[in-house]
Amino acid sequence: MELFAFTINRTPENWATALLAAVLVIFATSILLFGLSRIPSNMRRPLVGLFVFISGLFWILDWALPRSRVQEGATTSVKTLIPIYPYDYQEVINVLVNVSQVMSGIILALGVLSILRVHFKKVFKGDRDAFFSIVLLGSMAAMIVIGLWDWIATNREAVGMSTPEANETIHTAFSIVFLDMLQILDAAMFSLIAFFILSAAYRAFRVRSIEATIMMAVALIVLLGFIPLAMALTAGLPADGFLSNFRIENMKTWILLNMSTPALRAIDLGLGLGLLAMALRILLGIEKGVAVD
Amino acid sequence: MGEQQVLESFLQYGRYGWLLMLTTALVVAYLLVGIVLARKRSGAVTIRRIPGLDQIDEAVGRATETARPVLMVPGLSGALDGIAVQALTIFASIIRTAARFSTPIRLLNYHPAVYAVAQEIAKDVYQTEGVPDKYDVDSVRFVSDRQFAFAAAVAGTIQRDKVAAAFYMGDFYAESLIMAENANMVGAIQVAATTQFTQTPFFIAACDYVLLGDEFYAASAYLGREPVLLGSLVGADWAKLTFMAFAVVALVVHSIQASRPLTDQDRQRFEEYGTPVLPGQEYPQRNEYFFNWINRIPRG
Known part of the structure; x- marks a missing residue:
């Protein structure tokens, strides 16, 4: 576990340890993958089921094992003590999370390959939308090069091998492509939602049936309940007593608290139970889906 | 210690x-x-009708008639979690129907792990149906792991390919309405199910059928009718x-x-x-x- 738990302080010893760890992991993974490829196909399903069960068990144990308050010098911390190395179960979980992140990183390469294959094919075939593919591939290449360059420059600055002044150009370039372009484009897409809400609401609230009429009336009350000018319409009603229930802001609050919230909570409860049921089916290997097939 | x-x-x-x-x-x-x-x-447990899942055949049928593709989006799960697995289970059923009718599909993914599994599933389904040559490797794609870049790509695919049916299953956030409204513009039949209940109203407003709450997790039992799954x-x-x-x-x-x-x-x-x-x-x-x-x- 020490091998995986080291912190890279950017010293030659730590880099050597990291390199050794990487070589060992690649070697072990290669052997594991070779072994898996040799397993008979009828054994694959039980094996995958076993892997899934063990993986799930790690998280169940994390939830079920007792916690301990531990004093170490002047500091106290909460740990999940286990009688075997590394003695704190949280460290096991940390290693699993790291492994999962490394695997995600490897899988990202598959995703990038998919993008390259789809768009290069469009470009070489002279597809009608090839121009957009060229823009995408160019943007992607620019972002990868500038992002990596900026990352290297930042790391060199961190160990005193360079200064921010010397890397000003690349930091500016990164700022332009990331902050001034990508984030702005994100915001532009997000802002489109306002118009889509309007068009969806127009269709949903058209008075075509009793349900649509009720929905429109309720939506109108809630909308007006948020607008000060609309609140002024019923401001003449008393603040206390029976008639205060008909003030538009009170009707809005009542609808949100007593109708909308319980309905959403009921859906959420159903989702939670459904997820638990499905997790159990996957753990026990009885789900006839993609998880174990 | x-x-x-x-x-x-x-x-x-x-x-x-x-x-x-x-x-x-x-x-x-x-x-x-x-x-x-x-x-x-076995056989004693029945399950009520879920209209959204019953529409799969009709939606794929319409896509076949119009020679337009079927779009599937397994949500914005940050990893291959239970939600993405459930979405892909439902999509496997849709792909099976599409493979039988030689209907083109588009399965657009937000996470590379989901993409890798989705690709294997699609390939496997086409092989099982005896038409491995009809499987287009580019029909299952990784698009982007940025929320609005993904939304833009899905909207673009919907508009360019004029999809006939769209299925949204899984975790969706603010981008749900961008996709659903674009598919509505091109007249696609839409079926949605999301585990983010704050997005359910948007899907209800924009889609033809919506699986509410745990209907999403009941889908594998509904489609397979396995007694053990129905028991859960x-x-x-x-x-x-x-x-x-x-x-x-x-x-x-x-x-x-x-x-x-x-x-x-x-x-x-x-x-x-x-x-x-x-x-x-x-x-x-x-x-x-x-x-x-x-x-x-x-x-x-």
Whole structure:
């Protein structure tokens, strides 16, 4: 576990340890993958089921094992003590999370390959939308090069091998492509939602049936309940007593608290139970889906 | 262990309360009993109609007639989690129908892990249906792991390919309406299911069929009709009934306790919580009574 738990302080010893760890992991993974490829196909399903069960068990144990308050010098911390190395179960979980992140990183390469294959094919075939593919591939290449360059420059600055002044150009370039372009484009897409809400609401609230009429009336009350000018319409009603229930802001609050919230909570409860049921089916290997097939 | 000194140890229920542990154990027990009973009494469990899932064949059929593709989006899961797995299970069924009718598909992914699995599933389904040559490797794509870049790409695909049917299953956030409205513009049949209940209203407004709440998780049992899977649904229904009974008990206890006049101690405690008790505002604060009643029950 020490091998995986080291912190890279950017010293030659730590880099050597990291390199050794990487070589060992690649070697072990290669052997594991070779072994898996040799397993008979009828054994694959039980094996995958076993892997899934063990993986799930790690998280169940994390939830079920007792916690301990531990004093170490002047500091106290909460740990999940286990009688075997590394003695704190949280460290096991940390290693699993790291492994999962490394695997995600490897899988990202598959995703990038998919993008390259789809768009290069469009470009070489002279597809009608090839121009957009060229823009995408160019943007992607620019972002990868500038992002990596900026990352290297930042790391060199961190160990005193360079200064921010010397890397000003690349930091500016990164700022332009990331902050001034990508984030702005994100915001532009997000802002489109306002118009889509309007068009969806127009269709949903058209008075075509009793349900649509009720929905429109309720939506109108809630909308007006948020607008000060609309609140002024019923401001003449008393603040206390029976008639205060008909003030538009009170009707809005009542609808949100007593109708909308319980309905959403009921859906959420159903989702939670459904997820638990499905997790159990996957753990026990009885789900006839993609998880174990 | 070195110089570490254990001051105290406590089980999780000591931290979160016994009620959580009991409820979880009870729900798991319900599910297991449901599964076991369904295995014994095969065929005795039926499942109600879910219109959204019944529409799969019709939607794919329309796509076949118009020679336009079927779009599938397995949500924005940050990894290959249970939600993405469930979405892909449903999509496997859709791909099977599409493979039978040689209907083109577009399965657009947000996460590379989901993409890798989705590609294997699609390939496997086409092989199982005996038409491996009809599988287009570019029909299952990784698009982007940035939310709005993904939304833009899906919207672009919808508009360019004029999809005939669109299925959105899984985790969706603000981009849900961008996709659904674009598909609506091109006249696609849309079926949606999301685990983010805040997005459900948007899908209801924009789509033709929406799977509500746990209907999404019931899909594999509904499509496969396996007795064991149906059994877990029965267990989940029992759990729901228990929660409903619990809500009724809570309502009665709450009502009885809320009828008591507030004491000075209560007022002091409410003020400690940062919610001063003012005339006319007392009633909502009395929810505290019920939780105090639970907390007074001895633990461990």
